[in-house]
Amino acid sequence: MPEGHSVHRITRQFARNFVGHRVEASSPQGRFAAGAAEISGRTMIDARAVGKQMFLEFDDDVWLRVHLGMYGAWDFAGDIRLDATIASANGRMGQTNQRGTILDAPNPDAVVFDADGENSLSSIGAPRRTRVRMAESEKENDALAEFPPPPIGQVRVRLLTENVCADLRGPTACEVRDSAEVEAIVAKLGPDPLLDDSPEAEERFTTVIRKKPTPIGLLLMDQSVVSGIGNVYRAEMLFRANLDPHTPGKLVPEETVRALWHDWAHLLRIGVETGQMMTMDGLEGEEWRQAMANRADRHWVYKREGLPCRVCGTNIVLEEMGARKLYWCPSCQR
Known part of the structure; x- marks a missing residue:
């Protein structure tokens, strides 16, 4: 999608x-x-x-x-x-x-x-x-x-x-x-940081997440909570936040929720500018070219089930959440 x-x-x-x-x-x-x-x-x-x-x-x-x-x-x-x-x-x-x-x-x-x-x-x-x-x-x-x-x-x-x-x-x-x-x-949709990156939009996102008992891995895919996030960005954002996908929204620390909002704004702008869902920061030269050319080199966990985590070496897990495939590292994300 x-x-x-x-x-x-x-x-x-x-x-x-x-x-x-x-x-x-x-x-x-x-x-x-x-x-x-x-x-x-x-x-x-x-x-x-x-x-x-x-x-x-x-x-x-x-x-x-x-x-x-x-x-x-x-x-x-x-x-x-x-x-x-x-x-x-x-x-x-x-x-x-x-x-x-x-x-x-x-x-x-x-x-x-x-x-x-x-x-x-x-x-x-x-x-x-x-x-x-x-x-x-x-x-x-x-x-x-x-x-x-x-x-x-x-x-x-x-x-x-x-x-x-x-x-x-x-x-x-x-x-x-x-x-x-x-x-x-539009009123039923969650905020889209490309249209509104104001403090009010951040506050709306943070407040909704922090009230919900729903797992954060489902909330990020709920378009009434935040607009635009799909399966790839969900997996990558949760890994970048070191966040267990099953954590209830209300138990996610406020500073982590706010960091998710800013990370989504960051990744969304990269996606619009480059056309790629590039989720690995700090790549330069040949590493950047490889990552832009091949999904296997530009994502932390997405589509990497059974492969060792790039950070800790634990095998990436694949499960179903919200009728969609979820990729995550059970060691880094806890």
């Missing part, structure tokens, strides 16, 4: 390529035909992400809400312009693998291609008129013979401008809402 950094990156691409443009909408598979008809012909005026959910605003108070879920993916095609804030970073969006050419990187030798398919590859700026396939099983860019290209797979909705199209496949949620409904949905 795409985690918060991926959804923010996708939304930035919509802001760069769609906002301010008149959009034609269709539903090639037919399941979103009525919703597409409500959107089509309108101008996109905003694109925003809150945690794992994205909201695309059109004129006359029409919004498209999308939650990618486990299998959702956006494919962009056409004359794609990469968002300037991530133009020099490796970049994949959501359930994506994308190959391209870094146009703006100050040091092209620093570009590292992800070998594991976990996150991103490079810029989507070249060649022009390209298709960026953004699904876990599709790993290449294709030059386009025609524009717009024919839909691939079961496309729930296609958004099309004069230069770019975006195809959505396999989302958990895809629905038209108005601003009042969007506000109600």
Whole structure:
């Protein structure tokens, strides 16, 4: 499932390529035909992400809400312009693998291609008129013979401008809402430090955690507690905090809870800037390149079950928590 950094990156691409443009909408598979008809012909005026959910605003108070879920993916095609804030970073969006050419990187030798398919590859700026396939099983860019290209797979909705199209496949949620409904949905979500890193947001996170008897390993995945954290970040943040995943939230020391909030803000910004869920700090040179290229070299515990802990040598444990796989070190995290 795409985690918060991926959804923010996708939304930035919509802001760069769609906002301010008149959009034609269709539903090639037919399941979103009525919703597409409500959107089509309108101008996109905003694109925003809150945690794992994205909201695309059109004129006359029409919004498209999308939650990618486990299998959702956006494919962009056409004359794609990469968002300037991530133009020099490796970049994949959501359930994506994308190959391209870094146009703006100050040091092209620093570009590292992800070998594991976990996150991103490079810029989507070249060649022009390209298709960026953004699904876990599709790993290449294709030059386009025609524009717009024919839909691939079961496309729930296609958004099309004069230069770019975006195809959505396999989302958990895809629905038209108005601003009042969007506000109600967002109000139920926990704070997202990329949108609000204020003391008030930190206090809200800390207060909720410290009241709950629920294990901290479940609370970090609860999107009403904090937005954007998924399975990878959960495991890595708990290890970085030396925290047993089974500890009830109310028993986690306050300073540890606050440190978790700041660590999430730190890791989320790295993820948005680089496209990688890089959770090991202090890497430089070849170590950094290796970690950016291979998941096995950039995580402390995730996907390392049965392997020795990088700190203490104890074998990493795999168990199920909240219907998701949890990786942790029973020695370091106690």
